[in-house]
Amino acid sequence: MGRIPCCEKDNVKKGQWTPEEDHKLSSYIAQHGTRNWRLIPKHAGLQRCGKSCRLRWTNYLRPDLKHGQFSEAEEQTIVTLHSVLGNRWSVIAAQLPGRTDNDVKNHWNTKLKKKLSGMGIDPVTHKPISHLISEIATTLSPPQVPHLAEAALGCFKDEMLHLLTKKRIGFQFHQQFTNMTSTHNNAPSTSHVKHEENNNYKDNTIEKIKYGLSRAIKESEKNWETSGGGATSSNFHDNTGFSNYNFANLLNDEEGSPWNQSLCSGSTCTAGGGGLQQQQNKKISNENCEDSGKEIVVTTRNGSTTMFNFDCVLWDISSDDLMNPMV
DNA sequence: AATCCCGGCAACCGCGCGCGA
DNA sequence: TTCGCGCGCGGTTGCCGGGAT
Numbered sequence: 001m002g003r004i005p006c007c008e009k010d011n012v013k014k015g016q017w018t019p020e021e022d023h024k025l026s027s028y029i030a031q032h033g034t035r036n037w038r039l040i041p042k043h044a045g046l047q048r049c050g051k052s053c054r055l056r057w058t059n060y061l062r063p064d065l066k067h068g069q070f071s072e073a074e075e076q077t078i079v080t081l082h083s084v085l086g087n088r089w090s091v092i093a094a095q096l097p098g099r100t101d102n103d104v105k106n107h108w109n110t111k112l113k114k115k116l117s118g119m120g121i122d123p124v125t126h127k128p129i130s131h132l133i134s135e136i137a138t139t140l141s142p143p144q145v146p147h148l149a150e151a152a153l154g155c156f157k158d159e160m161l162h163l164l165t166k167k168r169i170g171f172q173f174h175q176q177f178t179n180m181t182s183t184h185n186n187a188p189s190t191s192h193v194k195h196e197e198n199n200n201y202k203d204n205t206i207e208k209i210k211y212g213l214s215r216a217i218k219e220s221e222k223n224w225e226t227s228g229g230g231a232t233s234s235n236f237h238d239n240t241g242f243s244n245y246n247f248a249n250l251l252n253d254e255e256g257s258p259w260n261q262s263l264c265s266g267s268t269c270t271a272g273g274g275g276l277q278q279q280q281n282k283k284i285s286n287e288n289c290e291d292s293g294k295e296i297v298v299t300t301r302n303g304s305t306t307m308f309n310f311d312c313v314l315w316d317i318s319s320d321d322l323m324n325p326m327v
Numbered sequence: 328a329a330t331c332c333c334g335g336c337a338a339c340c341g342c343g344c345g346c347g348a
Numbered sequence: 349t350t351c352g353c354g355c356g357c358g359g360t361t362g363c364c365g366g367g368a369t
Contacts, residue, residue, distance in 0.1 A: 037354075
């Protein structure tokens with residue numbers, strides 16, 4: 001049995017709402033409330049689907065909505081909650097008065113994701129990208145590493161290109177990479193790389209990333225041999241120039257986002273400089289969760305509440321959970 | 328001045344959940 | 349317990365405006 005459509009598809013208008021339609025809907029809701037969305041368009045004299053009316057009301061017409069730009073505090077709240085909740089936009093929006101899930105989702109997709117990527121942080125896991133590469137390399141047994149690392153490279157290629165094509169960072173990378181190649185004779189030549197030649201630069205960048213990754217893998221294989229395998233926070237030592245570049249430079253970029261100073265909200269990850277070093281120093285352990293965590297209570301629309309402890313969740317994500325934010 | 332490209336945002340779509348009969 | 353309906357959620361699409369070429 002097929003699902004019954006929410007409204008008759010014929011005689012239903014789609015697309016942008018006109019001011020007249022907005023007025024009709026607002027007036028009707030002001031008088032009669034929002035019970036039974038299916039009937040509202042009919043009674044309000046609108047040739048719209050009830051669902052469309054509901055969306056228009058909840059995302060745009062509701063009088064308690066904020067329409068301006070997101071403040072720094074709001075952005076920080078979104079990032080922090082997203083690190084805990086993942087893409088649960090409605091729950092995140094519930095913590096931001098006047099913002100809708102659609103607002104939050106759009107803002108995340110258009111701004112915040114790029115902002116995090118620009119800081120060298122994977123927006124899905126909220127971990128440093130270099131950390132993830134290292135984690136992949138250290139979690140797997142050596143025979144598997146090259147294939148999966150290659151796959152990971154594909155995942156992060158866009159973010160890396162985004163980082164590397166930023167003017168200043170690109171220049172630093174070029175310098176650093178040149179230094180690296182001078183001591184590693186199996187590295188690809190970069191003598192022909194010119195920043196003005198953006199396309200060539202991007203193409204070479206992929207080779208550089210591959211090279212950096214292969215070095216990370218080599219290093220992790222060493223760690224694997226010496227540590228007996230398994231991924232722990234303690235073997236996150238970026239010995240590669242690539243990885244060090246990738247994060248330290250970004251987080252120490254004085255022109256960068258103000259989040260450099262306080263991405264973490266937990267009480268053991270306080271505001272201030274330090275960036276990567278501070279985060280590396282932060283123990284990734286459930287021991288932190290017991291009594292030092294900063295807690296928030298998230299209340300959903302149906303009234304249920306969930307308490308989150310940021311010290312636990314910001315960094316305590318096992319590799320199994322990378323694509324499945326907890327909760 | 329015209330065209331192209333891209334980012335931002337509003338709106339749509341399909342699915343899942345909760346509730347009541 | 350089951351079924352159907354209504355609603356809410358998250359992913360995706362498409363339009364529009366502004367900047368770049």
